[in-house]
Amino acid sequence: MGTTVEGKIKTLQPQQPSTLLEEMKLLKEMQEQSGSRKSINSELWHACAGPLVSLPQLGSLVYYFPQGHSEQVAVSTRRSATSQIPNYPNLPSQLMCQVHNVTLHADKETDEIYAQMSLQPVTSEKDVFPVPDFGLKPSKHPSEFFCKTLTASDTSTHGGFSVPRRAAEKLFPPLDYTMQPPTQELVVRDLHDNTWTFRHIYRGQPKRHLLTTGWSLFVGAKRLKAGDSVLFIRDEKSQLLVGVRRANRQQATLPSSVLSADSMHIGILAAAAHAAANRSSFTIFYNPRACPSEFVVPLAKYRKAIYGTRISVGMRFGMMFETEESGKRRDLDPLRWPGSKWRNLQVEWDEPGCVDKQNRVSPWEIETPESLFIFPSLTSGLKRPFLECMFGLEGLLNDPRGSGWKLVYVDYENDVLLVGDDPWEEFVGCVRCIRILSPAEVQQMSEEGMKLLNSATAHGINI
Amino acid sequence: MGTTVEGKIKTLQPQQPSTLLEEMKLLKEMQEQSGSRKSINSELWHACAGPLVSLPQLGSLVYYFPQGHSEQVAVSTRRSATSQIPNYPNLPSQLMCQVHNVTLHADKETDEIYAQMSLQPVTSEKDVFPVPDFGLKPSKHPSEFFCKTLTASDTSTHGGFSVPRRAAEKLFPPLDYTMQPPTQELVVRDLHDNTWTFRHIYRGQPKRHLLTTGWSLFVGAKRLKAGDSVLFIRDEKSQLLVGVRRANRQQATLPSSVLSADSMHIGILAAAAHAAANRSSFTIFYNPRACPSEFVVPLAKYRKAIYGTRISVGMRFGMMFETEESGKRRDLDPLRWPGSKWRNLQVEWDEPGCVDKQNRVSPWEIETPESLFIFPSLTSGLKRPFLECMFGLEGLLNDPRGSGWKLVYVDYENDVLLVGDDPWEEFVGCVRCIRILSPAEVQQMSEEGMKLLNSATAHGINI
DNA sequence: GTGTTGGCGGACAGCCGACAA
């Protein structure tokens, strides 16, 4: 207690007056600590975020979309922007920025992950101030990973947690099977660097891996319910870490009582407009799991979508998303944002179960076969490149059973995309699907895409 | 489930497409419900807020202080406004508004009370649109009321709640003392209209009133700790209601991950500036228990303070506050707000324990003897007028023991101000104190105040 | 008059293999 900042503040109080400078130093220190005492483990953060989430590199260029930022606020406050929002004529629908700071966070109460970014508006790429990367690696997803959706038995007070066999064998330290029964103590850390101790035992008839003592404490503290997921990873130091993914139905944060939704929407626009006009940076929060769409888009990704893909009425495409996404109709306000590319594509979904999804998407959210074949780096966040899946997919597309396209799933355990029927029941809870064109169309568009690529490079567009 | 809005939305989903109009109607209905399903009981809300909190009347005129609003955000985000905030040259430090809407709320998780107000900027009093009051009474504090700070025993899992004798006799239905032991079932409702059932028993040696079965559920659900307070009231329909006041140490809401603090501060200023320029209304939240100072000040109160009180360097005054207030130094930014009356008085506290309190206050926050004698309506929110206390105080001020002034306490149980040493140990936890001038000064300033009042009315100021 | 403690009975948290999908 004596060495904490709170302690210092407390002991300072009787010495009145302290200099303003001292007080400010302490306040700053306290503020930094209150956000997150220790820096968040990046691998665990990304494991919780899921393989489809990636963050822009420090120093890289992005487009910031105020509309998308506003959507994020609309989702968490459950209040869309009203007509009471002033116009900011000098704020474009997309603002080119350099990323000056990215910090990872997790909510103390819910473990919900989010990122804070500082964005510096720039007029052109020449405007970019070189930022040393301090040897920072691109955000990568952990290879030693498993994720399980909790059953009623896992969360009941009646017992412990049933560990899938392959998960226990891949991640946990090997048990001494000469013991009767084989038992060990697992010590794992969460996003807040809290330690949790679980008794890991291999018993029962038939034998299975279980977490018993300590498990119910964890379930209670994290308020886990059946349907939520837990995930374990081993990080670079091969330390065991544990994370949580809430079921989608659980709305993230309730409407805050701090600021009216209108003021929040206004705050977003005014902050961006002011930063753009003054060449100063502004700060945003990005909640990947609450946010309907990424609103800070890497420049490269944007250009590939806009210049590298020919989009025409009636064409079919694929899009990655998690199941049970709670997309709602949102205000696009074409008068406020003339010519905006944010959700400028009106789309129609094939599957009847998809009626609650967005019926408008942005060009960089969709996947056409040409973009997949030509630009495999789009999916570089995944352990095995998307391209590899596409090769496998080609054969399946000729499957005489199908109508010419197939569903593609994300296997969270191995962090790869899978084609066809879901091979493991256990992963149904966290599946994403993509619609693909017919084989003939694939062939045709691949050729067209290649032409577009040549055309783009000929025009000096640096993809 | 079938009659809830969620149910309607769910059953609507398969019927694709529904008209946009229908969807919007349902969304609006859902939004209204998500805020608060039933309207909050006003008496209970005010009981939780405490006797010093009052809200402006519907249709009345107020001054809105953007600085104060910003302070509220600074407290709940633990981030003060930085220099990255744009200037709004057309936004004055105080904005005259008509109150168009006041709704009471309580946080679903913490029961923290707050109010939402819609403010319509006006240029002068003649600009005011008459608002029917729908027979709304001014916010009054309940007369049948008691409040107890929870002990370690009250919150432990080892037992129940020990009810102070007078409280049980005044509020609870009378027990049948022929029973052995006398027992009854109490059914009470909280701010969210949830019902709680407590077994009320009179037993033990010596006999005392206890709440047993059902109590621990309540403590667990509300996450009460020793030091927090519970309060019971009987409303107009003599229904028993229960409320909660958290100990001050528990910070209200953690910094939200939705919006950066900077954007919030900007949002406040931009929303008010836009409303003022466009003659449109804007919406704010007011958290009386988190907020360091009221930032929506009734016009009458403001004028009494500014025109009715002569303030001079070195004068002494009183001020009401709750103990253990966690005031911190805040950014006043005289450059941004030239001539602002928000916290324009630099003050010094007598008691050494007060070092952490504000060292700047606004004129309408302080109580001088003249304001108390001349404008007793200032304290009309209290059951017995402040004036009555002042008469009692006069005698005590001559108490030869003292240094010429006395502490004045708020007795939460009887909702009155008390003078001198705290008469009941039990209320020490929720005491507020006032410093008063010496008897000679009281006499002198009272005469001066009378002159000021005459002068003010002579100048046509309508107090 | 009420906060805390020790005593005690019963509810349920939590460990186990059986069994079935």
Added chain:
DNA sequence: TTGTCGGCTGTCCGCCAACAC
């Protein structure tokens, strides 16, 4: 291979009066 169940046991929740201040 693993989700759920019935059986069993130990812990601690929660009701009680005694006692202290």
